Amino acid sequence: xxxxxxxxxxxxxxxxxxxxxxxxxxxxxxxxxxxxDPTGSIGIERLDDVAxxxxxxxxxxxxxxxxxxxxxxxxxxxxxxxxxxxxxxxxIQAAELDLATSTAFAFRKxxxxxxxx
Numbered sequence: 600x601x602x603x604x605x606x607x608x609x610x611x612x613x614x615x616x617x618x619x620x621x622x623x624x625x626x627x628x629x630x631x632x633x634x635x636d637p638t639g640s641i642g643i644e645r646l647d648d649v650a651x652x653x654x655x656x657x658x659x660x661x662x663x664x665x666x667x668x669x670x671x672x673x674x675x676x677x678x679x680x681x682x683x684x685x686x687x688x689x690x691i692q693a694a695e696l697d698l699a700t701s702t703a704f705a706f707r708k709x710x711x712x713x714x715x716x
Contacts, residue, residue: 613666616665617666621643621648624649624663625643628641628661629641632651636653646660646690646696647660647661647662648662649663656697657696660687660690
């Protein structure tokens with residue numbers, strides 16, 4: 600029983616750090632963007648971790664990856680990359696995103712993970 604209770608003991612602080620990272624990044628993007636587009640909006644955990652919209656059109660989906668473990672590496676083979684691409688593709692197929700009407704549309708992925716060559 601004690602083993603089951605301790606099994607996920609280290610996960611909550613790491614997850615909380617990830618959510619705080621999202622909020623801080625979204626605030627940064629909002630403050631930076633308000634100078635160019637005061638009518639735009641930012642969604643957190645709506646279509647992706649952070650989504651930027653202008654006049655109702657999504658202009659950017661941003662997937663954030665945060666880790667509190669120093670050994671995490673990020674490469675072309677990382678499942679996280681392929682999950683993000685699959686999610687973005689599904690959103691396009693489900694017509695949640697319209698690439699034809701979205702101006703300057705960009706998919707972005709940000710991480711504090713180490714990058715592998």
